[in-house]
Amino acid sequence: MNEMEPQLRTVHVTRYITPLREGGSMPGLAEADDGFMYVLKFRGAGQGVKALIAELIGGEIARALKLRVPELVFATLDEAFGRTEADEEIQDLLRSSEGLNLALHFLSAAATYDPAVTIVEPMLASQIVWLDALLTNVDRTSRNTNMLWWKNELWLIDHGASLYFHHTWQNWKDQAVRPFAQIANHVLLPQATELETVDKQYRAMLTPEVIRGIVNLIPDVWITSSGDWEETPDEVRNVYFEFLTTRIASSEIFVKAAQDARETLV
Template sequence: MAENTVEIRTVNVTRYVTPLREGGSLPAIAEADDGFMYVLKFRGAGQGIKALIAELIGGEIARTLGLKMPEIVFANLDTAFGRTEPDEEIQDLLKASVGLNLALHYLSGAITYDPVVTKLAPQLASQIVWLDALLMNVDRTPRNTNMLVWHKELWLIDHGASLYFHHSWQNWKEQAVKPFVQIKDHVLLPQATLLSEVDAGYKAILTEERIRAIINLLPDEWLATDEQEATVAERRQVYADFLITRIASSHIFVKEAQQHAGKILI
């Protein structure tokens, strides 16, 4: 996308279909008033709104870089929703998630990416490793790849475990220039042999204007609920500055990934 305007649709959840009992966040398949099915991520679950923030930022950066992501939408949950839900745990989750949540278009029939069955080309593997090193995404491992194969193409999902600096705002400047040591556990690292080439191209795409356009998607209400004393504008600025700084210093996390990849290949 060459332009620096990004838009996210808003839908209203009309039907809770079934929980996806994966991890502690308890996402669900739900239907919205546009007639489509979505994987709904709840503001009242797990890491709460910060996971939704990471999901939105990570997903839209991935899309900007040309990687395949299901459409992300804002999903409104009404106070009356879920009153008939018999499961007490789910009912509590729904009550805690009234308001604006996040959802990804449901890829019906998709299968989980299996690195044993499918080997990715070095270019695509390097692109995904670079993205996850930028975002500090700890959740793309052989145990949990968070990638799907749909219509014979690879799709990325679930960036909620990214940007963990925002769980402790005080040292974000240090975090922005740190190597990402956990990249050693990335499922695609052995195939990521073109990181230097990918780095040059991706830095050209992720301009400051593009990053700010993505950060501006964050709803004010998501940025106003933190316990820290900071304004919405200040918090938005930190997200933008963190990513802009990290992209400018990408040689640090690229070098870290290449070192670990070299150890795997030896």
């Protein structure tokens, strides 16, 4: 692998601590063999591996853009956890998630970002709005900001609802060049006054080489074991690559949609 390409560590879950009953995915808090705690995202939950792929791609693109995201790791889950869990719902989830999952480093004592308490400065707000418009992330609203305030800094979490084109898959070329209407609900849109500046910066940063390195992180086993695709793993990864590079090259479409939506708010 090229030294410049992103790499994810792999940890092994040693202790399942507790479920985090948030939304439909029901992640869990777990401890791994490196001694750290993680928010574990299960391949057997909700939208399955597609949510993990969206989490992986969204988080690593955010990291490539120098935004703060908790470390993402691959996390292996042993079959023993399903046998020892008393809660039947959790037991089923653990059993269906044996093998390779995804996890985010747990930010201890972090607080959920509250827009009524902390105002994000315009450049950072514009950067996050641009990212979410690129990813078609429907889940960064005032009801559920999916951002944490930790050590006086803003951290982005939970990109699993992004890239919703992959739930239909066949018309991805059309979806790659569509505006993102749901950006009107973005919690940071009122402060996002620097979108044109951010657009120039981020288009230069997200080169095809950067995107290729990120989509290459998608494990073969997530694709071959899910039953969601007829294509080979390389073909599936290439669709994600083409979708993202096409969308970046056409970013003026989603930037204008965000600007238009913002004008209705201010």
